[in-house]
Amino acid sequence: MPGGVQAGMQAGMQAGMQAGGPTGGTAGMYGVEPHGAAAHAVAFSAGDRVRVRTAFPPGHVRTPFYCRGKSGVIERLCGAFPNPEELAYNRSGLPAQPLYRVRFASRDLWPDYAGAAADAVEIEIYQHWLDPEESA
Amino acid sequence: MNAPHGHSHFRDDEDSLSYYRTMEIAVRELLMEKGIFSAAEVRAQIEAMDARTPARGAAVVARAWVDGAYRARLLANGAAASEELGLAVGPLKLVVVENTPATHNVIVCTLCSCYPRTLLGLPPDWYKSREYRSRVVAEPRRVLEEFGTGVPGDVSIRVHDSTADMRYLVLPMRPAGTEDMNEVQLAALVSRDAMIGTAIIDR
Numbered sequence: 001m002p003g004g005v006q007a008g009m010q011a012g013m014q015a016g017m018q019a020g021g022p023t024g025g026t027a028g029m030y031g032v033e034p035h036g037a038a039a040h041a042v043a044f045s046a047g048d049r050v051r052v053r054t055a056f057p058p059g060h061v062r063t064p065f066y067c068r069g070k071s072g073v074i075e076r077l078c079g080a081f082p083n084p085e086e087l088a089y090n091r092s093g094l095p096a097q098p099l100y101r102v103r104f105a106s107r108d109l110w111p112d113y114a115g116a117a118a119d120a121v122e123i124e125i126y127q128h129w130l131d132p133e134e135s136a
Numbered sequence: 137m138n139a140p141h142g143h144s145h146f147r148d149d150e151d152s153l154s155y156y157r158t159m160e161i162a163v164r165e166l167l168m169e170k171g172i173f174s175a176a177e178v179r180a181q182i183e184a185m186d187a188r189t190p191a192r193g194a195a196v197v198a199r200a201w202v203d204g205a206y207r208a209r210l211l212a213n214g215a216a217a218s219e220e221l222g223l224a225v226g227p228l229k230l231v232v233v234e235n236t237p238a239t240h241n242v243i244v245c246t247l248c249s250c251y252p253r254t255l256l257g258l259p260p261d262w263y264k265s266r267e268y269r270s271r272v273v274a275e276p277r278r279v280l281e282e283f284g285t286g287v288p289g290d291v292s293i294r295v296h297d298s299t300a301d302m303r304y305l306v307l308p309m310r311p312a313g314t315e316d317m318n319e320v321q322l323a324a325l326v327s328r329d330a331m332i333g334t335a336i337i338d339r
Binding site: 062063066079084110113121 | 231246247273278291293295297299300302
């Protein structure tokens with residue numbers, strides 16, 4: 001809400017971007033500025049099967065409990081963003097982490113799911129929470 | 137308690153200083169003391185936030201209904217398409233998800249209360265409730281039924297958990313029988329809940 005805080009955050013993000021230099025590799029379709037050399041290389045593309053790490057680190061985490069250890073499919077790459085787990089503690093969050101939307105079948109998330117087989121939940125997950133999974 | 141003149145008097149609940157409320161006041165006052173921002177700036181920001189209503193999102197939806205090329209741009213880049221209508225979304229990354237006869241979309245933030253405020257204004261209280269946030273990912277069909285929104289079994293439900301840097305807006309299906317309506321009339325049909333995905337628009 002306070003403009004000064006927002007401005008401070010934006011200044012921090014710009015400083016991060018200057019540390020890199022555009023490569024265009026993770027420039028998303030949503031106007032996400034590339035973080036260039038200050039971003040991790042993109043590891044997955046749409047359609048890849050991935051599994052969310054089963055981990056329970058302390059602190060600020062953006063990966064919901066209910067998808068940890070579950071497998072899903074990359075729906076799209078959203079761009080690269082400073083890691084919120086670091087930003088929350090006033091660190092730079094760089095190198096930026098690629099962020100994906102991952103689609104999970106609702107029946108894979110909830111063993112007793114009562115809805116349709118095609119029902120799904122899509123969750124934004126940062127790359128460092130994802131491991132590749134062989135196609136079944 | 138009933139007062140003699142016919143209406144009840146409730147105690148004002150303005151004296152309950154929770155931990156986080158105390159912290160917010162302390163941090164806000166410290167930042168003002170340090171000259172980071174002024175009280176007038178805080179007030180102006182609150183006023184700007186309160187001035188945003190779902191009419192902004194409705195204008196975007198109505199344009200997408202009447203203009204196929206705009207609809208395609210909106211689905212490809214929600215922020216840029218909103219800005220075409222003079223609706224700045226700032227640093228927000230907006231993903232617009234389209235309802236079709238085969239798929240119904242609904243939005244939630246299970247971690248907190250992320251919401252496309254620049255297009256819908258402040259979120260309703262239920263959107264921020266633990267009940268909505270925990271249940272809509274696990275049993276969306278039951279939750280939608282409680283909103284009066286039955287989704288047939290052959291329509292798949294896609295729940296979007298807004299956990300990180302994207303914000304979501306549902307592009308509802310244009311109701312039948314609206315072929316002769318203009319953009320302004322169409323926008324009046326588009327409700328907030330239809331753009332969250334907890335309602336379906338029917339005339």
